[in-house]
Amino acid sequence: MxxxxxxxxxxxxxxxxxxxxxxxxxxxxxxxxxxxxxxxxxxxxxxxxxxxxxxxxxxxxxxxxxxxxxxxxxxxxxxxxxxxxxxxxxxxxxxxxxxxxxxxxxxxxxxxxxxxxxxxxxxxxxxxxxxxxxxxxxxxxxxxxxxxxxxxxxxxxxxxxxxxxxxxxxxxxxxxxxxxxxxxxxxxxQIGKRAALAAARKAAFRFFQSRLERYRDVRDSTTLADLERLVEDPDLVDTANTFAAEQQQMLTALQQSILSHAHPTVWREMQRQRLSLPKTNTLFAAVPEALAWQ
Incomplete structure (x- = not known):
C-alpha cells in the first residue's frame, strides 16, 4: 500500500x-x-x-x-x-x-x-x-x-x-x-500473506531489478550497436536517428516501465531497504537517480 x-x-x-x-x-x-x-x-x-x-x-x-x-x-x-x-x-x-x-x-x-x-x-x-x-x-x-x-x-x-x-x-x-x-x-x-500476492511481489522485485540493470547498461552504452544488443523485441533501434536520441528514448522507456508496473510498493521498499539488499544496493549506487523515481 x-x-x-x-x-x-x-x-x-x-x-x-x-x-x-x-x-x-x-x-x-x-x-x-x-x-x-x-x-x-x-x-x-x-x-x-x-x-x-x-x-x-x-x-x-x-x-x-x-x-x-x-x-x-x-x-x-x-x-x-x-x-x-x-x-x-x-x-x-x-x-x-x-x-x-x-x-x-x-x-x-x-x-x-x-x-x-x-x-x-x-x-x-x-x-x-x-x-x-x-x-x-x-x-x-x-x-x-x-x-x-x-x-x-x-x-x-x-x-x-x-x-x-x-x-x-x-x-x-x-x-x-x-x-x-x-x-x-x-x-x-489480508494483503500481508496472501500467497498469490507474495509470489507476485517476488516477480515484481525481479522485474524491477532487471530493468534497473538494463537502465545502467543502456546509460553506459557508447554506440548504436550497444543499444541494439540491449533493445528488446518488438522495439527496434532506429539507426537513422542519433545515438543520443535513441539512448534517451530507451532510458525514458525503462524508467516508465518501472513506474507503471504492478506492485509499486515493492519498488519503494527496494529504495528504502536497499542497504539490506546487496545486489539492489549496488544497482542503486550505479544509478543513484533511480532513488528519486516515484
Missing part, C-alpha cells in the same frame, strides 16, 4: 455528493445506514447528475491510483470498485464523502474488506477493536490505515527475509496505536 496522490472532481460533482449526504444526515440516526445503502445502490440514477458525477469520480480516482488502474490495496488487480474506506454501513455520514473513496479490485472490496473495520475504543486510546455488524460504532477513531491521508509505509514494510515478500507491521514501530493500526489493517485486508 502507498499513499494516494491528492486530487478532486469538479465543483458540480462535489455539490452532488453534498446533496446526497445531506439527505442521509437529515434522517434519525437509526435510519441513516439503510438510506446510505439505498442511495448508493442508485447512485448512477439519482437525478440528472448522478451518472455524470460518478463517472467523473471514477475517472479522478483512476488517475489517483498508485499504478495504472491498480487496486490501491493489493496493487495486483484491476481497480474496478469505488471503495468506502470507512464502511457506509457503519459510517453513513461518510457515504457520499469524497475523501472516503478509493478504487479497489473486486477481490479486495467484496471478498476481504466488505464492511470490516476497526476502531480505537475509546477514541485516542490504543485499544483497537474490530467492529461488529449491526452494532453502533464505539468511536470514529480508525484503527485502519487511510491511504488518502496517511502514508502506509510509515506503518507497513515488506519482509524480504528468506524471500517471503510478506507485508508486515513496520519493525521500528513503537507507538501501540501505530502497531494496532498496522495489524488491524492487515487483518482486515
Amino acid at each position: 502507498l499513499k494516494l496522490n491528492s486530487d478532486s472532481p469538479g465543483t458540480t460533482t462535489l455539490q452532488h455528493l453534498a446533496t446526497q449526504q445531506a439527505t442521509i444526515d437529515a434522517l434519525p440516526v437509526g435510519q441513516r445506514p439503510a438510506m446510505a445503502e439505498t442511495l448508493w445502490d442508485a447512485k448512477n440514477n439519482i437525478g440528472s447528475g448522478g451518472k455524470t458525477a460518478f463517472a467523473e469520480i471514477k475517472q479522478t480516482l483512476l488517475e489517483m491510483c498508485v499504478g495504472t488502474e491498480l487496486c490501491n490495496y493489493c496493487e495486483s488487480n484491476e481497480a474496478s470498485d469505488i471503495e468506502h474506506i470507512y464502511p457506509k454501513s457503519f459510517f453513513p455520514e461518510r457515504a457520499f464523502t469524497w475523501l472516503n473513496y478509493l478504487l479497489a479490485c473486486k477481490t479486495c472490496n467484496t471478498h476481504y474488506k466488505l464492511d470490516k473495520f476497526a476502531v480505537f475504543t475509546p477514541a485516542l486510546s490504543a485499544n483497537a477493536t474490530t467492529m461488529q455488524r449491526k452494532k453502533v460504532p464505539t468511536s470514529t477513531d480508525a484503527a485502519f490505515i487511510d491511504p488518502r491521508v496517511e502514508d502506509p509505509l510509515v506503518f507497513l514494510a515488506l519482509n524480504f527475509t528468506n524471500q517471503s515478500f510478506f507485508l508486515e507491521p513496520c519493525p521500528n514501530l513503537t507507538d501501540p496505536r501505530d502497531i494496532a493500526k498496522a495489524t488491524h489493517t492487515l487483518n482486515v485486508l
